[in-house]
Amino acid sequence: MNTNPPTAHTVKSFDEDLRQLRLLIGEMGGLAKDQVDRSVAAIVARDADAAQAVVQSDPRIDRIEAEVEQLAIATIARRAPLADDLREVIAALKISAVIERIGDYAKNNAKRVNSIAQDSPIRPMVIVPEMARIVSQMVDDALDAYARRDPELARDVWKRDNSVDEYYNSLFRALLTFMMENPHHITPSTHMLFIAKNLERIGDHATNIAEVVYYSATGEHLTDRQKADETVYTVSEDVEGEQER
Amino acid sequence: MNTNPPTAHTVKSFDEDLRQLRLLIGEMGGLAKDQVDRSVAAIVARDADAAQAVVQSDPRIDRIEAEVEQLAIATIARRAPLADDLREVIAALKISAVIERIGDYAKNNAKRVNSIAQDSPIRPMVIVPEMARIVSQMVDDALDAYARRDPELARDVWKRDNSVDEYYNSLFRALLTFMMENPHHITPSTHMLFIAKNLERIGDHATNIAEVVYYSATGEHLTDRQKADETVYTVSEDVEGEQER
Numbered sequence: 001m002n003t004n005p006p007t008a009h010t011v012k013s014f015d016e017d018l019r020q021l022r023l024l025i026g027e028m029g030g031l032a033k034d035q036v037d038r039s040v041a042a043i044v045a046r047d048a049d050a051a052q053a054v055v056q057s058d059p060r061i062d063r064i065e066a067e068v069e070q071l072a073i074a075t076i077a078r079r080a081p082l083a084d085d086l087r088e089v090i091a092a093l094k095i096s097a098v099i100e101r102i103g104d105y106a107k108n109n110a111k112r113v114n115s116i117a118q119d120s121p122i123r124p125m126v127i128v129p130e131m132a133r134i135v136s137q138m139v140d141d142a143l144d145a146y147a148r149r150d151p152e153l154a155r156d157v158w159k160r161d162n163s164v165d166e167y168y169n170s171l172f173r174a175l176l177t178f179m180m181e182n183p184h185h186i187t188p189s190t191h192m193l194f195i196a197k198n199l200e201r202i203g204d205h206a207t208n209i210a211e212v213v214y215y216s217a218t219g220e221h222l223t224d225r226q227k228a229d230e231t232v233y234t235v236s237e238d239v240e241g242e243q244e245r
Numbered sequence: 246m247n248t249n250p251p252t253a254h255t256v257k258s259f260d261e262d263l264r265q266l267r268l269l270i271g272e273m274g275g276l277a278k279d280q281v282d283r284s285v286a287a288i289v290a291r292d293a294d295a296a297q298a299v300v301q302s303d304p305r306i307d308r309i310e311a312e313v314e315q316l317a318i319a320t321i322a323r324r325a326p327l328a329d330d331l332r333e334v335i336a337a338l339k340i341s342a343v344i345e346r347i348g349d350y351a352k353n354n355a356k357r358v359n360s361i362a363q364d365s366p367i368r369p370m371v372i373v374p375e376m377a378r379i380v381s382q383m384v385d386d387a388l389d390a391y392a393r394r395d396p397e398l399a400r401d402v403w404k405r406d407n408s409v410d411e412y413y414n415s416l417f418r419a420l421l422t423f424m425m426e427n428p429h430h431i432t433p434s435t436h437m438l439f440i441a442k443n444l445e446r447i448g449d450h451a452t453n454i455a456e457v458v459y460y461s462a463t464g465e466h467l468t469d470r471q472k473a474d475e476t477v478y479t480v481s482e483d484v485e486g487e488q489e490r
Contacts, residue, residue, distance in 0.1 A: 072335075073328065073331055073332060073335060076321060076331060077327065077328055077331055080325045082322065083318065083322055086318055086321055087318060090314070090318060093335070093338070094342070097342065176431055176432055176435065179428075179431050180428040180431055183424075183425040186424050186425055186431070187421055190435070190438065194442070197439070
């Protein structure tokens with residue numbers, strides 16, 4: 001990653017710090033992905049104990065984020081890295097902040113298990129595990145792309161976000177219809193809406209990681225096209241496309 | 246902010262960079278607070294044009310965030326700041342990322358204006374402007390605390406988050422009741438739920454800024470007590486306290 005010819009000693013020390021940063025991020029990311037999977041499993045099974053275990057595991061992710069920050073600051077202070085290397089350290093900080101948020105969304109979903117645990121099943125919920133499977137795979141692949149510095153895998157993750165948005169939009173519509181059928185469906189369906197929204201945001205965050213990885217590897221932004229679209233006021237996935245109905 | 250005795254020249258150069266970073270963050274924060282206010286005004290007035298203007302202003306915030314990142318990296322590379330100063334630069338990066346998210350939530354809220362624009366008023370909506378006023382003031386004061394390095398103001402912002410959560414919880418309950426009265430209320434009320442949730446998250450983000458400011462100024466964490474609570478699985482505001490009903 002070092003494009004300038006520094007002394008072997010400097011490179012080795014910095015590389016060792018960076019390797020350690022990447023290890024921490026790998027560990028943190030693995031935990032967050034695990035939290036996503038376990039929270040969805042708890043929701044599907046309506047298992048309050050499993051949900052509680054997810055909530056209780058969240059501080060571990062927060063602790064690793066604090067370690068990443070400390071190590072990043074120590075690395076910069078000790079090694080005074082040049083521009084490209086410095087960018088790598090900053091990227092590690094950004095990615096760890098994103099992973100922390102993924103963990104938060106998984107925790108928030110787990111906390112909703114009690115609110116959806118009632119006798120009558122929420123029919124549209126069948127879409128949730130499939131949506132969660134795609135999102136969890138995106139998180140996994142974004143972390144892989146980071147570990148392997150693989151811009152093609154990062155771009156692939158980035159593209160998959162559209163299908164998450166489609167799942168979310170159909171779930172949103174299905175849940176609204178389900179709520180209209182019977183007032184008793186309203187409370188649990190509202191929690192399912194937030195669960196689905198959180199999954200959609202986890203997908204967005206996997207996409208954010210992919211963007212950082214792609215930019216680090218290529219110097220180009222994956223987001224330019226998206227950003228341009230956002231300046232136009234149109235029906236947009238992130239408001240559930242409800243205006244289309 | 247420099248506790249070690251460096252040369253006057255080094256201090257002056259670094260201080261100038263830091264001053265520039267803080268100016269950018271002040272500008273960015275002012276814009277984000279403005280977006281929050283304008284999005285809520287558009288929602289209350291159901292003014293699609295005003296909402297569109299909010300959506301179109303969002304990329305300005307993103308551009309300043311990119312400037313902050315570039316300047317932060319340049320500052321570290323040029324000045325090789327010592328530990329305390331380095332922490333200040335990293336804090337600036339973190340705060341700019343949080344402000345960007347506040348802008349995103351305001352934009353997302355603005356996009357929902359069309360979805361709530363229908364003839365029948367959403368009665369529980371009267372709570373929204375009041376909740377928004379508190380949240381907007383929190384953002385303003387968190388930025389002030391940052392500009393003035395004022396830990397007491399930061400702690401004050403942090404405390405106010407509880408009242409935002411209370412507003413959110415009452416709005417959540419009121420909206421559910423409103424939905425149960427009439428199926429036609431369900432779609433617009435769902436969007437109002439997301440709007441309220443976004444406001445609540447903006448309050449969380451103002452709290453995050455306050456935490457960073459407090460830690461920078463005192464070396465102590467405002468969050469220790471909160472963090473300890475989170476490890477216990479209880480009814481919690483961020484799942485709307487629905488289990489209590």
